[in-house]
Amino acid sequence: MRMPPSNPYFTVVIGVFAISTSAVLVKLAGGAPASIVANYRLLFAVIIMSPFILLYYRHEFKQIKRKDWILASLAGVFLAFHFIFWFQSLNFTSVASSVVLVTLQPIFAFLGTYLFYHERFSTGAVISMIIAIFGSVIISWGDFRISGMALYGDFLAILGAIMVTAYFLIGQTIRRRLSLMTYTFVVYGISSITLVIYNVSFGHSFIGYPSTYWWIFLALAIVPTFLGHTLFNWALKWLSTSTISMAVLFEPIGATLLAYIILNEIVTWSQWLGGAIVLFGLFLFIVSTNKKRKVTISHS
Template sequence: MTEIVKPTVERDGETQPLKLVPLLTLGLALLAVSCAAIFIRIAEQELGANATVFNRLAIATLAFWVLNSLSQWRRRSPLDWQDPPTYHLDDIVQLIAVAAVSSASVVLWAQSLTETSIANSTLLRNLTPIFTSLGGWLLFNQRFDRRFLVGTLIAVLGAIAIGVEDFQISQEHLLGDGLALLSAILYGSNLLLVERLRSRFPTSTILLWRCGIGTLLLFPITSLLEEQLFPQTWQVWLAVVALALVCQVLGQGLLVYSLKQFSSGFIAVFLLLEPILTAILAWLVFAELLNWTNWLAFVMVLSGIYLTRSSRSATQSVTVSTVSEPGTRDNGTR
């Protein structure tokens, strides 16, 4: 038997919002993830899409293995009688599913950029919040209040408006558009799966499985499809290392960590700030023009995020078992 517990504070009969620190953590994750496009552009001077993702996951796997080893070493003491984590069959299946879905999403998105325009790919990728909320409702019986749904709709429409002027409908872009749309669906599924695992496993464990299995899945595919598996110049090596450590370890790590405070639906909406951040950086660094439509779209996204953040559906729901298994302790894993 389970019950749903929300991490909010009851005070004077009213539910108080979460503190600012988790939101700043999510903002740092967004900043780290936003750097991916720059590093991918540099890496793809020598490597294909599959090889770039393979190197990203392989280096990140090593980093998370080191972090997990250090964490276990710090907890190891004569006074530590805590039971080791136990992996049940459904846990292993979900961890493998997260790795497969996440890796497929990244590869499909990278491939879509070679088959369609950046504007088309980005716009379709921004539909992720719709698929996250829809999947949570259909598969996991999640409920969203009216404020959250309205905020999500406003934010998605704002994100679409950012690139709608450059959106092109043509038969030659059909394959790339389909890959971008499928990537958005898979990324939304990834957030939902990680949200369920986050209540039972620490961030580094989830990401170690995700990156490790993703590396194993991509190795034969990359070996067959790509002529070059590893970078040849130090500049591209720096790019793939930064892609792994900044975007995967720091960015994705903080995103997974934030799923203990926020719902997957809210994080999907919050990530709509990424194209805004990219556009503003392009404006500051490359002097790219931003018209009044762009600024209106920015306001719409920010307004939508504010509405979703102020709703009850933005907080993370954690499933807590009311019946403990014999001979085990509730230490965050099963």
Template structure:
């Protein structure tokens, strides 16, 4: 594993959180079908990364035949499912609720870790319970609003599950692939699948006004290249669970942007549920951090470098 300074990883994660916070408001702002926006943000990011992958990083292309390459492709498929469900949920419902529900990703990440034999701590299970209860509270409020709002909530939850799978697969792929190569494969796979879906579904892929194209380009540069790519970078030094938890910070950021820019004020009745959801994910974070500190202490006591374990 390459030696990456902790401050550099922290900076990458900070940039990523700030960048992805703009994602949901931009999606809601864009006057284009959500699936089309999802295709363009991944397709254009793939094009932007191609000169680097085919140039300075071309020697890594031979490693795509390995297990890491397979994991990268599978991660791209999971990312496509994430975008195909979450992005429509933003346009069908509210930015704040959709962002909060997709932030349950750490909960699903913890369940994936449990299936892999890495059972969450007691605090982790408590946090999962709180987050699920909060999601039920918040989405229950939408039942009395409209069927469209309920559909938006369900799509956001599926998007959270797909994001957890995407991050878990990315953690495996990043063991051998650089950030650029992994991201290029992942975005390319995602864009190809979304293009097929858009063509089969006869989704309009062009003819948008200037403000919509500006929003799409802002998504590519911000949420995609600076957001997702920086999270992918951090996966080489940070666990998938930790990365998923940090994405929680997107919730207040997106809600504030939607309120200030789009005039979307979260429904008061849903706020306690959203608060409980955020608290649950925070408990998952703290529990994971405590387990990692204990593991690091045990490693030092054994005379081993925690980074090599």
């Protein structure tokens, strides 16, 4: 294998920092409905990708079969609701709690593969899942003591993790037949349309937001989306899936630090303890379920 044009580990560090900005950016645009923030994040991402798709990938659209369009549509709907639930959770709970709970996605994914593909659990996977779930209970218990609304935010974050898991499970078969760019463009496009319909249904305004919000919407499309997930998927050519998965576990730490610096959010003892236990459980889980297969890294 030829040497990479840049150090893949340095690229992963940039990616971790990039995805860590997502929750803070959403909080900064808290005056806009969560579904509007999600809508413009995906819409701007689609607009930015369009020239590259037209120049280099338009021939792949002929390869998309009717079944794949149906699956891509379902994946897009689940991705849309992932962002709705997760972004909405940030209106009720802290960045620390929300990001840690959304990071439980690998466990939901493994449960999904067990139910639909009959993939067996190892003893290590079961133990690590119990540890991670125990940590999430500590976070939720601490948040409930602070406010019932904080617990509601935790519940929304977990729903967001379930939605993004469904997005992955549905889309993984299409990814084998399409390039990452084409698949992402199609799903983001469908997800944007879903969010437009959702926002129109609930009467949310698409205009009238402060100029700073529009910069935040654009930043969400560029920083966590392209500088985050795109760099991770580039690094998968040179690094193992487990290495990238381990790196993603640093997102809650980065997001919590940024929230402390930018938003003055204080992390409670239950969030520190529960978050540490969740991340430790996820670390063990990734080690125990490590397989040599490539995945699309995304949620933030």
